[in-house]
Structures are given as C-alpha cells and as structure tokens.
Amino acid sequence: MKKNLSTILLIIFFVFSAIAHYAHLNPILQFIVSAIAVVLVAGFLGRATENVAHYAGQRLGGFLNATFGNAAELIIAIMLLREGLYDMVKASLTGSIIGNLLLVLGLSIFAGGVKFKVQNFNVSLAGMNGSLMIVAVIALFVPALFLNTHSITSTEVDTLSLIVAGLLILAYIAWLIFSMFTHKTYLADVTNEGDDEHESPEWSKGRSILYLIIATVMTAFVSEWLVGTLETFTEDFGFSELFVGAFVVAIIGNAAEHSAAIMLAMKNKIGASVEIAVGSSLQIALFVAPVLIFVSFFLGNTMDIVFTTLELVAIMVSVFIAKSIIQDGSTNWYEGTLLLVVYIILGVSFYLV
Template sequence: MKKHLSTILLAIFFVFSAIAHYAHLNPILQFVVSAIAVVLVAGFLGRATESVAHYAGQRLGGFLNATFGNAAELIIAIMLLREGLYDMVKASLTGSIIGNLLLVLGLSIFAGGVKHKIQNFNVALANMNGSLMIVAVIALFVPALFLNTHSITPTEVDTLSLIVAGLLIAAYVAWLIFSMITHKKYLEDVKDPKAPEDHEEPKWSKNKSILFLVIATVMTAFVSEWLVGTLETFTTDFGFSELFVGAFVVAIIGNAAEHSAAIMLAMKNKIGASVEIAVGSSLQIALFVAPVLIFVSFFLGNTMDIVFTTLELVAIMVSVFIAKSIIQDGSTNWYEGLLLLVTYIILGVSFYLV
C-alpha cells in the first residue's frame, strides 16, 4: 500500500507540476508543486538506483546512486546556465557539496548510529576520499586567490578555469579506473562478522530497474526545468539572496535522492555504501559536474569561471575539514553525525542572513 501511495503521489504532482508550468499559474504555486515533484521523482530515482545497485554490486551501486542522484542537480544547473544565472549555479554547486558532506552524511551517520552503536567501513577508501576532497578545495581556491590578488586578468581566469576543469575531469576518470578496476579489492567495504547476512531481494527485476532508472531520469529533467523557471520570482518575492536559494533551497531539493538512499542503507548497517553515496556525490560534483558545467557554459558562448566567492570557499573548506576528520578512521557513531548536522545548520543560518 505504501509503495502504491508513493507512486500515486508521484504521478499526481508530476502532472500537476506540468499543468502549473504550461498553464502559467502563480509562480509561487509553480515553485511549491515543482519542488514537491522534484523530491518525489528523486525518491523514485533513489529506489530505482538502489535496485540497480543490488545487481551491480555495492561500490558500483554507490557510484550509480551518486551519479543518478546528481542528475537533478546537473540538469537544474544547466537550465540556470541557459538563463545566465551563473552566481546561482555556483551557489547550488556549493550547496550540493556541503549538503552531501554535512546533511546527507550527517543524517546517515546519525540514523545508522542510533540503530547500530558503532559502524565501520574501509579506512583506505576513507583516506582516499579525504585526499580527493582536498584536491577539490585546492582546485577551487587557487583560481580565486590568483584573481583576487590581481595576479591574472579576468580573461586569463576563463582560460585557467577551462584548464583546471579539464584536469579535474581527468583526475575523476582516473579515480574511477583506480577504484573500480585496478584497486577494486583494496577499497572493498569492511564486512562486520557479527552482522547478519543480507538476503533482501530487490523489489524489481534487473531490466525493470534499468527501465525505471531511465524513466526517473527523464522525469527529473522535466521537473527540474519547471522548477528553475520559478526561482527568480521565488527569490524576489521572499527576499532571499541567490546565494541562499542556490546553496540551500536548490541543493536540498536536488539532494533528495541521496538523502533517502544513504539513510536507508546506513540503517541497514551498510554505512560504507552511505559514505560512498554522500562523499562520492560531493566528489562527483566538485571533480566532474562543476568542470562539465564550465565547458557547457563555454559552448553556450559565455564561459563561467571557476572562481567562487569567499563565503562559498569557506563553507566548502569547513565542510571538507569536518567530514575528513570524522570519516578518516573508518568508524562512525551517532554523535559524529550530530556534529556534521550542527555544522550544516551553522552554515545555513549564516547564508540566510547574508
């Protein structure tokens, strides 16, 4: 009954969102309906990805979850680029990174820790993730430093942004080869000998899971476009800054798939998969999605530089610092999850007051 209810709600809000958009109803109503539709579609996307992950294996499954979970954010960002809202794109990227590292990871560790006192995962994977997060911070920090110290011109910043974007994409592809092929066993998750064997069968067959994954991604593209069309009015009417809307409103809505999947896995004592989704998603945003958007903007005729504001850089660095310190020992508990959530709330209140 619960499964049917979620499907019915998804269909209702998807259709209602389409009607609100094409009938040009009140923009605030469009925003609310579209936001709910995005969350419901993201939940459907998360369930389809989790089902595919069962057949693909935990590491590849975590990667697929992060990838398709980021589909909403990538599509929303491309729509924002077409509208020329570059500042909101950067804010949404910032929000995605800190949202995954603090909110998604924090909720997962907290929920999993409440049910299971101590949860363990691969220390080597934790350390590699930490190193990659630092590389992402360096890639964002260096161009901003050189521009703000007037060492290079804005035109040269565009060139530097494209070069850095290319290097980050290469580094991300190399990471996939390293983690999925050459060092796959080295990074395999830790199995708790006391934990019961998981014999839970997926809800859908392999072919049906793949089909639903494709359908969910297409639906995400539509509802994301409808949502973006309402953001400017929403921001103006409520007096929110683009920074807050991009970093928290858009990011929280876009992260819905990761929220649901990561928390469910953590409560099943699969914290390694949860970390893979949350941290892996942040890395994918920083090392792949952001660079891809820079190239997309270049082909659209106006390159978006990789220079983030001081506030955005500080938020990302704070998130990376606390997340790395918590996951580096390969062990988590509910209190560490609470610390991540407290940090997220501090940043959220600060961005709201900007």
C-alpha cells in the first residue's frame, strides 16, 4: 500500500511539474514542485536499483545506480554549457564530488551504523577507490597550478585540459575493465554475499531494468525543468552562483544516489552504498567532467579544467576525510557523523562567499 501511494504521488508531482514548466507558472513554484518530484523519482530509482543489484550483484548494481544517477547531472551540465555558464558547471561538478563523498556517504554510513553497530566491506576495493580519488585530485590540481603560476598561457591550458580529460577517460575505462572483469573476484564484497539469497526481488529482471531506465529519464526531465528556474531562484534568495552550483544543483542532480545508497546501507549492504557514493564521485571526476570538456570543445568554446582555489580545497578536504574513513573497510555511525560535519562546514563556507 505504501509503495502504491509513493507511485501515485510520483506520477502526480511529475505531471504537475511538467504543467508548471510548460505553462510558465511562477518559477519558485516550478522549483518547489520539481524538487519534490525529483525526491519521489529518486525513491523509485532506488527501488529499481535494489532489484537490479539482486540480479547483477552489489558492485554492478552500485555502478549502474551511479551511472544512471549521474545521467541527470550530465544533462544539467550540458544545458548550462550551452548557455555559457562554465563557472556554474564547475561548481556543480565540485558539489557533486563533495556531495557524494560527504553527504551521500555520510548519511549512508550513519543510517546503516544506527541499525548495525559495525558494517564491513571489501578492504581492497576501499584502497583502490582511495587511490583513484587521489588521481582525480591530481588531475584537477596540476592544470590550476600551472596556470596560476603563469607557467602556461590560457590557450595552452585549453590544450592541457583536453589532454588531461582524454587521459582521465582512459583511466576510468581501465578501472571498469579492472573492476568488472580482470579483478572482479578480488574486489567482490563477500561480507554480505549470502544476504540476497534470502530475499525475493520486488520485480523481475526485465522489469527492474525497464523501471531503472524510466526513472532515469524522468529524473532528467525534472532536472531540466529545474535548471530554467535557477536564475530566478538565485536572485530571489540572494544566493551566489558558487553556492547554487555546488550545493543546490548538486544535491538535486544527485538525489537518486542519496535514497538508493541510504536504503542499501540500512539493509546492511554498505558495500553497495560505498560503491554508489564513492563510485559516483569517481565517475564525475574521471568521466563526466572530461566528457563535458570535450562537449564544450565541440560547441566551439573549450571549458578548461581549471577549478577555483575554493573548489579545489573543498574537493581535497572531501577526498582526504572520505579516504581516511573507508580505507579500513569498516564503518560505524560516528564516522558518518564526521563526514556530515565536514559537509556542513563546507556548505556554510560556500554560502558566505
């Protein structure tokens, strides 16, 4: 009954959001309705992901959720690129990375830790994720360093950005081959290996995949409608573009991962939650950001990979605390609290900029 009610509410708010957008109703009303719709779609996507994970395994299920969840983020960013809002694109990418590493991972670890005293997952996977996060930080830090020290010109930094973007995409593809094929067993989460055998999936395999796709498409539409209200929202509430991009847009774009990761953690599937949160951040840094650089290049005006000092510091801090917490392959509610505290500190700091 509860699931049927959520489905009905999802349809109602999705339709209402579409009407508000195409009828050009008050932008703030559009924002509120679309935001509620995103939350409801996120819950639907979380259910679909959980079912897919039952058939495909936790690692692949987590990867699929991160991929489908980031589809909305990619669509929002491309729309912002077309409007020339490069600074907001970079801010939203920053927000996605720190949001997943601090907010999504923090809430998941906290929620799972409240229900289960200690949760464990594959230590090798934690170590590899930590190394990849450091690579992402290096890739973002080096171009900014060389440009700000005037070692290279702005034209040369565009070329460097394209080269770094290409290398990051290759690194991400190599990671997929390593984690999904050549070392699949090595990175498998064996701590909850038998749990799924005692659970019956809500939907069939085909229906689960279909619902996952439908939920993603719905998220993309609602996200697109939200982008059109951001300018009015920013002006009416007096927020900076940096804050809106790094926190408002990022939270909305990552709503799908939020619910799915928390739901899985509360079912003692913390390995899948970590794969969603950390995997999504890695996908943003190693794939989505580089793809956007190439998209901007083909649009005729290359977006460089140089982030501001504030954005770089926020990413570095997030990577540092997240890596230190997950590296032992064990989590508890207090560690989740620490991640959330750091997220709030960054949020207040960005708000005051």
